Amino acid sequence: MTVITDALCPFCGCLCDDLTIVVEDNKITDVKQACKLGASKIMGHHRIKAPMMRKDKNSEFKEVSYEEAINEAANILSNSKRPLLYGWASAVCEVHKKGILLAEELGAIIDNTATVCHGPSTLAVHEKGLPSATLGQVKNRADVIVFWGSNPVHAHPRHMGRYSVFAKGLFSEKGRKGRKVVVVDVRKTDTANMADQFVQLEQGSDYLVISALRAILSGHADVVPESVGGVSKEQLSKLVDTLKTGKFVGIFFGMGLTQSKSRYKNIDNAISLVTELNAFTKCVITPMRGHYNVTGFGNVCAWETGFATAVDFARGAPYYNPGETAANDVLLRKETDAAMIIAGDAGAHFPADSVRHLAKIPVVQIDPYWNPTTEVANVVIPVAICGVEVEGTAYRMDGVSLRMRKMVEPTHLPDTEVLEKITERVKALRGE
């Protein structure tokens, strides 16, 4: 029996690094400290046993060798005029690097799961920058915590305990008792039930409410109507007071801002609010990133191509314009003529029309598990699970890079090796 301490969790952007893993005969038998999300991923489920292929998407898969599957994947991608390489967030940075090289070789579009998550946050950060801090700073200093359109009780279960609401630190030794917790949401979530102040707004009115807060903060309460987005002026003024009088305010936002009406403009406005609050007190803002290494893909892609996501290599040089080059844009325009889906599940998490197009074009899937993308795939290449069977680098939601540890020996090829072989084969097919 081996006990691994201080292991990292490969589930959400909290990237908890205090797990204890018990391993017996190369099998994980116990996971301690992890939340329900992390434990379920680390304990594992039914894996795809071997590579599989089929020509007709309505027929059954046939098991094939890795070599056959990799060759067919390379054939599909090199025959494509407008390939899309999508996913990446459930893989380590070393995989991202190989993926970007393949995208460049193919002249493909490479996009990651941020496109249906915090992609709009990236756009807003381009406009305004990100006045942020590490989660350690928040743990040690913050006395006001705001969750805006995010629900950590469900999506980031240990965030409150390790970094924000309950965490005890250098200047926050009282933990929960020393903190005021504000939740802004369209419905009373389980996180809202724990808040000192719950601000319930009408769906899609975040931009209006943030603008009203900025007006009050800058001394123009007189222009704010009695109710904005379903929130009374009194409540808005109280929220401004809470934010202004905090010594260190940490705002954490989620899909409530990125997926609602106004999309990236909501975050743009929220960043302006944070910037203006810094004239009165210390205030920081952080996106609640979903997959454990979606932040890592943004970083690797930015330093390799100059852009964080939705990068189009068709012109020979990186080009980026979400709205035009993001995964759903090209699928909905039916422009994509072949796709490789890796470490992400477009079949489950894209709108029906995008999946409908995926069902009509050749699809290569690289993933440990059978999921809706498998249902529309032609070639399926099962791989080792990053962060459980493969070590590598991942970025926490606050941009801190951490080293994922290997807990057990892999039973399948790692993503990096599969990508290297596909790239080699693509080059060979092109006579390079």
Next chain:
Amino acid sequence: MTLNAILITGRTINQGATIENKTSSDYQEATAYCELNPKDIGILGISPGSRVLVKTDHGDVVVKLKENKGNPDGMAFIPMGPWANAVVDPDTKGCGMPGFKGIPARIEPTDKKVLLMKELIARYK
């Protein structure tokens, strides 16, 4: 009776805990449902656990009805996943992000069955 509602989709703890096990009945249990508050369920005249047909301008899907007292009147919530995505708004509004929240929906009782993940995706082939 048909209820007009605004649909939002999003994460839940059970959706997340089954996300790597999407062929399982646990995943279906965790994601193929629609939450309304008790008042809206009263308008539909059926009880939680019954099936509802959720229709939007972008598609329709059958899911189980659940109660959530935290939802305001006229708000429906379906956990993110293939059942929710059968009815979300694909328009990326010029920034790459489809409309996963704030979709006008019509909800009505139904006798139709909830499709399995495999059957749901087969509709797209």
